[in-house]
Amino acid sequence: MCRHNRLKGTLSDAAPILWQYGACARLKKGEPIDKLLYGGYSTISLGYAGLYECVKYMTGKPHTDPSATPFALEVMQRMNDACAQWKAETNISFSIYGTPLESTTYKFAKCLQKRFGIIPGITDRNYITNSYHVHVSEEIDAFTKLKFEADFQKLSPGGAISYVEVPNMQDNLEAVIQVMQFIYDNIMYAELNTKSDYCQVCGYDGEISIVEDDGKLVWECPKCHNRDQSKLNVARRTCGYIGTQFWNQGRTQEIKDRVLHL
């Protein structure tokens, strides 16, 4: 509601392409956008993360376990029901958004540790799992993962993205096409995560590794052991976008824990 109230009174002049020239609407110059904040024209997104940790804590099992999946779906449904109720009360469309979380994963993990202590398998990592995702360290094949996560995308109408981690697929384009076709047939929005690294010192163009140095995670060229980040090109999808910025310790740990799905 803070966000909503903050937007009230905003004039269309703030972003003419959006509000005057048709990207979102064709309002007059100097006209407030207020009427577009109601009645389903726009939504307020409620980001969530850590469905995996929630279900693991409540049921003792990962949400991929058939005995725990119904509870996971119930949690998602409850959040959607809350949005529907608030919409009925306010005429504002709230929507559940599987947030990419980016660097906030570390902040949230630290907040949970502070509030609840270290609970094995729940708060003992420096990151929490994005949105409804299968835990990054869980062994699961690409097709099963996509099929499973598709059911959660339906309950994440404000935004959702799934991915599968793949090795270098340059010599197996048939497999890439097969995964693409599967995505098209089974899930709304999904992507392949691959690596595109380069060491400027020795020219190595394989995967740059994450190694532990005195409790700290650092990036290192496996060939020449260069650790100078200004001479390493590392690109990873954190969730929503591919970044090259060298992430905080929590996100780096999450990237290190990722298993391949193909």
Ligand SMILES: [Zn+2]
């Ligand atoms: Zn190198």
